[in-house]
Amino acid sequence: MSEFAAAFDTTSKLLARRGMATASILWKLKRLFNVGSERELKRAIRKINMLAEDIIRQRRRLGFTSGHDLLSRFMCLVDDDDKFLRDIVISFLLAGRDTVASGLTSFFLLLSQNPYTVAAMRDEIAGVIKDGNEDAVNYEQLKEMHYVHAVLYESLRLFPPVQFDSKFCLEDDVLPDGTFVSKNTRVTYHPYAMGRMESIWGPDWGAFKPERWLRGGLFTPANLFNYPVFQGGQRVCLGKELALEEMKAVVVSVVLKFDVEVLQGALPLKFVPGLTATINGGLSARVSRRS
């Protein structure tokens, strides 16, 4: 694992621990005296900052005015505030790295348990690619793959990468259903639990059923407030479409060429407490090239 990946994992783990602490005074004292986990966290954050600053320096050296990547676009808007740019780089890495990895891990777990779904995906992919190049599936082709999209949504329903998320109320407020929430109250929404509620998904909520997302063969999205995997409203995930396309591109390439079999020893799953759902010890799988 690279030094950067290790620093990222440490930061994610220690920040999650902060969030779960029953009394925040403990970590605040450690931070004040710069000892223990807070010292470790500070070191990891320093490493991440250095890497982000390096990425910005490189982009500036190579030129960014005609670049189409996210950082170049941000740099065209704000090029004189390196701290702002550094925080943007870290936000996007934090938001996009472990979430996508977590989503893909549970996706392949579910596929390995549902061979019919794999066959149906391969049929759809073959139909869309036809005589095209298997090694270069393009954006337009990905958009035509409604069944693959449905499989992704279904796997994210059962295993959302952000399992729960909290907000703190700045002022006394009333939720749309009339619930009063007083200032400073912590409100948590729980995509993992919501993805398994009979009142939302019906009696077959526990079944892995991509077809529930299709109407007449076309993908039909759910109400984001019933399916807050990417959150909803004004602070909906900014990378939602990017994440879905990225995941779709990966799964299409892998499913076309490989069989992925999750090893029995990998089950039952155990998640590690963290900002995103990570399987303890990773997911052991055998990957073999299709003949």
Ligand code: HEM
């Ligand atoms: C499967 C992958 C992903 C999932 C499940 C996901 C989920 C979420 C969720 C639940 C939030 C709300 C967090 C909060 O308010 O506390 C969020 C916010 C955000 N996500 Fe994602 N995300 C994913 C991938 C990405 C990617 C790839 C990017 C960008 C490269 C990204 C960028 C962001 C940003 C910038 C925010 C903050 C939006 C704001 O506060 O206005 N996400 N995401």
